[in-house]
Amino acid sequence: MNSVARGNYLLEGLRRLGSVALFLLQLLGQCLPALGRPGLLVKQIYNAGARSLIIIMLSGLFVGMVLGLQGYDLLQRFGSEQALGTAAALGLLRELAPVITALLFAGRAGTALTSEIGLMRATDQLTAMEIMAVDPLRYVAAPRFLGGVIAMPLLTAIFSVIGLYGAQLVGVQLMGVDRGVFWSQTQGSVDLHDVSEGLAKSLVFGVACSLIAVHEGYHSEPTAEGVGLATTRTVVASSVLTLLLDYVLTAAFL
Amino acid sequence: MRANRTLEIGTGLFVLLGFAALLFLTTQLPASGLKLGGAKAGYHVTAEFDDVGDLKVGSPVTMSGVRLGEVSGIRFDPKDYKAVVTMRFDPQYSQIPEDSFASIQTQGLLGGKYIGLSPGGLDTYLKDGSRIDQTQSAIVLESLINKFFANYASSKGSGEGGGTDKQASQGQGKDNSGKTESPK
Numbered sequence: 001m002n003s004v005a006r007g008n009y010l011l012e013g014l015r016r017l018g019s020v021a022l023f024l025l026q027l028l029g030q031c032l033p034a035l036g037r038p039g040l041l042v043k044q045i046y047n048a049g050a051r052s053l054i055i056i057m058l059s060g061l062f063v064g065m066v067l068g069l070q071g072y073d074l075l076q077r078f079g080s081e082q083a084l085g086t087a088a089a090l091g092l093l094r095e096l097a098p099v100i101t102a103l104l105f106a107g108r109a110g111t112a113l114t115s116e117i118g119l120m121r122a123t124d125q126l127t128a129m130e131i132m133a134v135d136p137l138r139y140v141a142a143p144r145f146l147g148g149v150i151a152m153p154l155l156t157a158i159f160s161v162i163g164l165y166g167a168q169l170v171g172v173q174l175m176g177v178d179r180g181v182f183w184s185q186t187q188g189s190v191d192l193h194d195v196s197e198g199l200a201k202s203l204v205f206g207v208a209c210s211l212i213a214v215h216e217g218y219h220s221e222p223t224a225e226g227v228g229l230a231t232t233r234t235v236v237a238s239s240v241l242t243l244l245l246d247y248v249l250t251a252a253f254l
Numbered sequence: 255m256r257a258n259r260t261l262e263i264g265t266g267l268f269v270l271l272g273f274a275a276l277l278f279l280t281t282q283l284p285a286s287g288l289k290l291g292g293a294k295a296g297y298h299v300t301a302e303f304d305d306v307g308d309l310k311v312g313s314p315v316t317m318s319g320v321r322l323g324e325v326s327g328i329r330f331d332p333k334d335y336k337a338v339v340t341m342r343f344d345p346q347y348s349q350i351p352e353d354s355f356a357s358i359q360t361q362g363l364l365g366g367k368y369i370g371l372s373p374g375g376l377d378t379y380l381k382d383g384s385r386i387d388q389t390q391s392a393i394v395l396e397s398l399i400n401k402f403f404a405n406y407a408s409s410k411g412s413g414e415g416g417g418t419d420k421q422a423s424q425g426q427g428k429d430n431s432g433k434t435e436s437p438k
Contacts, residue, residue, distance in 0.1 A: 042265050050268035082366045089283065154272025161275040180324045181366055184312030190283045199276075 023215045026137055027145050034142035044147025048109040048210075052155060055108055056101060060159040063096055064088065064166025071167070072175045084177050085186035088167035093190065093198045097160040099246050102205035105152060106238035110213035113144050114234040117217025118227035126218075141218055145210045152206025153199050160198065197253045204245055209238045296323060296342045297382035301356045301369075306337040307392030309358055309367040315341045317354075317371040322347045325369065341369065343380070352378045357390035367392055 034041065071087045117140060120126050129136045164186075171177045213234045220230035306328060315323045327340035343350070353374030358367050371386075380386070 042262060045268070046261050046265040049272070050264040053268055053271070082361055093279070093283075151268075151272075154269065154276070157272055157275035157279055161278050178314050178321065180312040180314050181361070181368075184310040185366055187283060187312070188308075188310050192280065192284050195279045195283065198279075 030138045030142040040143040044143045048147045049151030060162035061166040064163030065170045068167035068170030082181045084171045085182040086189040089186045092163045098201035101156045102242040113213040114217040114231045118220035122222040148210030149206040153202045156202035301386035302336045305391040315369045350380045351376045355388045356386045358392035
């Protein structure tokens, strides 16, 4: 009895994985046609990107500021508080900006995507489109997916820059690290490689988070409870997958 | 139509911000990137050093521990094989004696390099384009250690084990290539 239940659980997990993978392939096939409808895409970039701007900028500022504070406290024990700029820039570019942006994106934009598409499913809008021979994958799912993929690297870049200025604000204005030293040490140690590592990560996270959000919405139970559950699953799966992928990508880049 | 317009403006703003941030990260952060931003006010003074260590553009120039300006350029002089450092002084520090002494020093034990000035005694002051003649190079920790080993080995005499001898000769070799200074 128990083993049967466990087997079912395992099978259900496998089915879900396969369903996501197939969904990704279908979505990728629809991406090029979706680019031909820039109006739809712009709306989704606005929803996923522009409307996440405030939360991303605020979070970036405070993450950068706390990085400046903690970094300064730690580094001045070794008498090397000049390395604050280096520590803050590398920490932000490589890890904090991509990961925190992805987590915030999952909470801010991912949930909106899932519940929107889930409600479309629950109110039979998707079925109605299918009946009219309009492919909902192309007109509903693909633009939302692409919008998320495009928005994520841009949000990450904004997060990095704001965070760096936050660290500079605390380190230079509050703690008295020399401004010239802060920037020259940063410029001396940051490589184009570090910037591209962060961007590559954010692109992968963008694909992962958008895919999960759109997939969960598209395949949610067409009930109020089902949409709620799908939204929860989006946040959990996106967050865990982001952190897992982060480790894999970091290992690959180092 | 109206809603569509604000939507497009918002998206445009977001994309613009995103690409501006990307541009900043790729061009301004790595040292190889191009530098934007106009020249700051102040006057420029040059000084020649034998060795600048890891002095960087933007490193502070101080006197008595107070920041007077910053390093605005480092280039190599192919004629007499020296590093020429250009410093920008803030305009309010206009009365620095012309025969001041510039040395490259280290912040903390492992910190970055900066230029420390000690005042001279002349009544003529540094002005835009003038040169500081008396300079002292950065102290490179490795050559200091090499020198120490060389002295240590020679003071011990030649009767000791081969290991120290080998180290000593290596140290001296490096020393000779750097400066013409006869080992003791």
